[in-house]
Amino acid sequence: MSCDLRVRIGPLELANPVGVASGTFGYGAEYEELVDLDALGAIYTKAVTKAPRPGNAVPRIVETPAGMLNSIGLANPGLEAFVDRKLPELRKLRAAVFVNVAGSSEDEYLEVVERIEAAAGPWAQPGSGAARSGVDGYEINVSCPNVRHGGLAFGTDPAQVERLTAAIRARTARALVVKLTPNVADVSPIARAAETGGADAVSLINTLVGMVIDVRRRRPALAMGTGGLSGPAVRPVGVACVHKAARAVKIPVIGLGGITCADDALQYLLAGASAVQVGTGTFVDPRTAAEVLAGVQAWMEAQGVARVEDIRGMLLA
Amino acid sequence: MSCDLRVRIGPLELANPVGVASGTFGYGAEYEELVDLDALGAIYTKAVTKAPRPGNAVPRIVETPAGMLNSIGLANPGLEAFVDRKLPELRKLRAAVFVNVAGSSEDEYLEVVERIEAAAGPWAQPGSGAARSGVDGYEINVSCPNVRHGGLAFGTDPAQVERLTAAIRARTARALVVKLTPNVADVSPIARAAETGGADAVSLINTLVGMVIDVRRRRPALAMGTGGLSGPAVRPVGVACVHKAARAVKIPVIGLGGITCADDALQYLLAGASAVQVGTGTFVDPRTAAEVLAGVQAWMEAQGVARVEDIRGMLLA
Amino acid sequence: MRQFQARIIANRPVAEAWRELVLEWEAEPPEPGQFLTLRVSPRLDPLLRRPFAFSGFSPADPAGGAPATASAVYQVRGSATALLAEIAPGNFLDAIGPLGKPFPLPAAGETALLAGGGIGLGPVLFLARRLRALAAAGQGSPEPRLLLGFRNAASLPELDLPEGSLLCTDDGSAGFRGTPTAKLAADAALAELGHRARLYACGPAAMLAGLAALAKERGWRASLSAEQWMACGVGACMGCALPRADGQGYLRACADGPVFEGGEIDWAAEAARAAPPVKAGAAPRPAQGPAGAGPGKERT
């Protein structure tokens, strides 16, 4: 049996459900010697902000039990450098590309999207034969715990999320994904706000706020104090959030958080996700995304499931 | 050098800062063949509710990467059985005893506290030589993710937490601890609400909402669907929450979540906790609390710290 | 019960994916039906201790030679047992035991019927040896009857099985073709025994459910050893609950069990819970309470 692995996100059709998460895969090229980029369902870029950001003071990462904290601080070369230097590279990719967008005000988000829309030009379905524009969609990061202003603040207030989503929606016909934070009592209202604002999908989870203290030095291990917790440790939180979000909205949900194997990804898909992303798992083993896809396919074949999009309805109560 | 390990929680003086967490240590007796109960700083009992609770459907626990989910559902014999059968046993303990109290309405919490106050009789400082009443304080669980009504709902609303705390405060002079949930965007307002309501301390964290799906059976691994995530996986979240809460309130903060060794406990103390609790760590190794205490003491001696209560001010910025 | 660092005497393969672990045993002597918990790694994944039933015990040689040893037979299933399989003799394991309630010994004159399914053979073997020793010493009941079920001939373990053990295989490639339950059900002489027989068993949930039903039908008393995910292993966490047959809540596998009387537990509900998956391609089953009937309703 050959399974149908395609996943629809708004106008966009992903070749398969397994993408690589923002901030963990650079702009793709960094991993090209180790990973077959063409086999990925989607690449979510490192966040792009209006101005260049050197990132937070160091150290920025520390390991935790079955996880890690990061406080990269959205380090990125900024909008203009992205357009000049990264966009041409992204055009060479076959996989769908989501540009992850962050800002500290609504205007900053809009400026990034407007500029990229102008620079990327018209969009065509990946694989359609038409020239690649370098950008197939946006993933709006309203949930980064590592920036002082904006970020998490946006992501915990449904009204702001809806307004920001609607404003971006008005500016692009490309696939629009809003990335949610788990640092709330309930993700449902935020997911619904994104849906009402016109998002084509929501993705979750971003990292959980966490802290490690270096007892020997009597200082936080990270220069910024707190960081974002990711990796297998948070997977149960991610699956619970996706399960909840998938019951709150009708648009597709993209699940991530701690995926390191096919079983993890299947948990997200059964919880209601239409697609998944591998983040920290790539650090642990760059082959993770490929192995996840192979494992999902093998499971579908063994279970007799024809379309990957059907898995989300298969959880028994 | 001999260190001063005593910790003050309202009227109560704990002999040392290391307690064992509610729900992970029964009522003490279960572990007496393996753990020197007299050496513990405090024992926090399994939750007591007004009516007996058989607990949730099974399975109730599942392992996760460096953690576990539980959905015990506050299984306990209920208030009357507690008073009849457990209270006499608790009187035999030397360590301070906190009765963990849960309910699905404010009235239920109050009824439990009133009945126990009446049954336990007058309180005397542990170690004072006076007869033990069996109850040295209450830990008010406004944060259990495993019950449908009450529990988490209370714990995420500052107004309700303040009102409930004040109502209990009016009914007991014993040490009053309010146990907070990490399932909120910010613990500070809830911690402040407990303080304003008259709590002697806040303890945190309770478990994070999480889910594991059994891919083979296509069902949640836990009968209830979601459960509470505990263990080393959540430690960074706990330390971050304690760090925040300790800066939001003046009353002592009791830190827990994922402590399995002295270094973990010192992270909590440096983050601002006055005392700690070991939960899941006891399952992994029943000697954990004793080893944590020995390790904290060794660190204090090596660092020349005289009083354990000083550690919370020692974090360098 | 004690916690101590147990030296590994042996950790040898006895069948494909099955191993026998032998530990130097420093705590009280375990009884058949009891279990121990092991921490298989100092790291935090896997995190929890793992429970294993004792499959045997040899007291210390009073001449001062060999130390007391306790054994367990285990199946490599997941992360912890895979790590355990790698640990060489001479190393130490953090052990707690003996834990739980043992099998109650048969009353004088009672015929013991022992059934082990798959990796559930450990505690049943231990009990069989104990009963044979008692019988040999003239203190026991009639010779116990031991039935062990396996998938096929290839999965028979290299273990010293007591003389007279009856092997059953699903495919008939060795011994009786069928399960121990089927064999017991087919034996008319046993049916006659009624309350003069007592059934002891350990195995998969479906087997226990089948045997509980059979025992009830035949009038045999039954002591069945159950399994459930455990966190504390000592009765403190309420994690290892099993649904009571009377619908009055739950019992703890670790402290109230793992051995229960046939009528105590809702074995059928447990078997349904552990049931193999429906083929997913088929239409999804109608949604139902996750634990099936009765106990699912106990939520409060």
Place this chain on the structure above:
Amino acid sequence: MRQFQARIIANRPVAEAWRELVLEWEAEPPEPGQFLTLRVSPRLDPLLRRPFAFSGFSPADPAGGAPATASAVYQVRGSATALLAEIAPGNFLDAIGPLGKPFPLPAAGETALLAGGGIGLGPVLFLARRLRALAAAGQGSPEPRLLLGFRNAASLPELDLPEGSLLCTDDGSAGFRGTPTAKLAADAALAELGHRARLYACGPAAMLAGLAALAKERGWRASLSAEQWMACGVGACMGCALPRADGQGYLRACADGPVFEGGEIDWAAEAARAAPPVKAGAAPRPAQGPAGAGPGKERT
């Protein structure tokens, strides 16, 4: 760079808590200064891969005999290195490499000064052997000078050190009493060399900061190998940032380094960050930006 399962040829102790790991090497030949990352356990704690600098490389025997091997010298510090120390030859490790920028070779006529501090000796040894081989083949510069610093005589590793290596110990129990930095600073002849000398070093942050300052003073060019916690190891995550000396943000240890020119990095800031703790009993230091000066202010 490649990812492959590398067979362990040797994993032997060379000093207290130091070991030498030798792997069958199937990827491109590494250059001195480059590193590899290893996953030491299939479990999830420890989670991240660990970086180790190459300490040597032997190409495959063209006669078809021995395979190519690459080595690293490592110190058992925490969870991952403790696990690594337990893995026996014959087993396989998930390896990625070679990664990062190597030491730039000295220009013709440049005198190479090589300094290794503690476990930082690996890449410096590798470079020393390479330079000696080039010198022997008549293709290189003057014989390199190699200084290795250790705590004391007891901590000297059992490794083949190149002839003429100068040992330094903190307590003078072997070789020069003092650090490689002190020894280099005391040598008047070297001071004369100015830009005709080139310094190569790997070691603790404080040593690198001291050497960077000395090199600047002496006019030596300097190539220093830095360390920073890494997540991806390939330049994708921005986790392994080091503060630029010019205050213009950060460079990545894994992809822009690990070898940097003396003037590129704010070595002093890095050394301050890794500084030993103040005794806690003393009054707490006044609060200050965690990364000290410059780079701490880059937050946006």
